[in-house]
Amino acid sequence: MSSPAVDDALRHAASTPFWLDDPGRPDPEPALRGNSTAELVVxxxxxxGLWTALRAKERDPDRNVLLLEGAWTGWAASGRNGGFVSASLTHGRSNGELHLPDEVDRLDELGLANLDALGKSVAQYGxxxxxxxxxxxxxxxxPYQVDELRGQDGFLDTAAVRDQVNSPTYLAGVxxxxxxxxxxxxxxxxxxxxTCLDLGVRIAENTPVRAIRSNRSGVSVQTTSGxxxxxxxxxxxxxxxxxxxxxRLHTIPVYDYALVTEPLSTAQLAEIGWQNRQGIDDLGNRFHYYRLTADDRILFGGFDAVYHYGRSLSSEHDQNPxxxxxxAxxxxxxxxxxEGLGFTHAWGGAIDTCTRFFPFFGTAHDGRVAHVAGYTGLGVGMTRFAADVLLDLLAADEQGPTELTELELVRRTPVPFPPEPLAWAGVEATTLSLAHADRHEGQRNVWLRALDRFGLGFDS
Structure with a gap:
């Protein structure tokens, strides 16, 4: 899908993620040297990890908390995503209704409360x-997508949505x-x-963890240096x-890609409106997400979600021309x-996805180890909620169950992906089927309907 205009717009795009291309990036904390002890290791x-460490210290300022990071904080998905903070805990209301219909109303309430609390933390800590x-x-x-939106609160017809953001592709919005x-x-x-450091959390970067073992006295976390x-x-x-x-079979990595433009001029901003600065997504199965940055660039990402055979993770996958x-x-x-606006940054990164498309939890080693994964691009906001779940799970032997640990979202584990070559074949079939549905007014073929029947479909 190349053209001279596309090639010209991408000509000077740097491969560094826009957010990480920042001279204000802090230096990493020293790596762990030798053996150590802690009440809580993250x-x-x-x-x-950072929210878990922070919330642990907020609950108990005297707790001895050590965070171990294999590279440096924020280098992976947390530092290279689109920067959307969603209230949803289930990747959208309709996906929640598909997987947890009896709980979705309460999860919506908890999600909004979580977003409120995240905003309060931003203000509290400055x-x-x-x-x-x-x-x-x-x-x-x-056209077929308009009916999906009609009747929803906040519905905007063609004129109203283009009054918000002026794109000739928009037919309606919410x-x-x-x-x-x-x-x-x-x-x-x-x-x-x-803030974690200010509260007394010890952080060791460039300290990969290789194994977790337990015995009667506690848990042993084995790193490359101690x-x-x-x-x-x-x-x-x-x-x-x-x-x-x-x-290990419950998640697969898929690669997502994004572009960031040059800063828009005052005249260019006037051309598109966007005075309310909303984050935007479209309704395709292979959807785009986009937003304005603080200096009035446009971040434009999504559409492709690329899986590499064997659950491959590699920095080579971060670039996909x-x-x-x-x-573009x-x-x-x-x-x-x-027309003529160029892109300054073009990058990608891996997202952990699971078969229900929102996080799942688990414990091991007699409840002394808690685990979460499967965010599927939902991590900027959901991670704060997940931190509280992890801490509640780890305290269950002393404090008993809480509302969070009793949620079906927390207690139920999604179906794992199959091993190769079935995982690759399944992802390929799903990707092709979703593209076919987008070309045929959203009609789901036999493969997608089968996934829906077994609770493996995605509807957001």
């Missing part, structure tokens, strides 16, 4: 992370002002890290192979009035 220095509660705008770009915030995700990671003996362990490795073997050209072409179709 494995993983992305959003989940985090400088470009946090904006703008709401979300879902747009129909095909604006939900309270359920979405925007943030600079890398800066949020770094502010979380700063062993940490802990009372409790929270695992927040997400897309990376699970340290608990029982969960074909996906970048596709996104779609951007130019969405905003033809921005």
């Amino acid at each position: 494995v993983g220095g992305g959003f989940t 985090w400088v992370c470009d946090y904006e509660r703008t709401g979300g705008l879902s747009v129909a770009t095909e 604006w939900t002002p309270e359920d979405t915030a925007l943030v600079n995700p890398a800066r949020l990671v770094w502010e979380l890290k700063r 062993t940490v003996r802990a009372r409790r362990v929270a695992l927040a490795t997400n897309v990376f192979p699970a340290l608990l073997r029982r969960y 074909e996906s970048f050209r596709t996104l 072409s779609h951007f130019q179709q969405t905003f033809p009035q921005l």
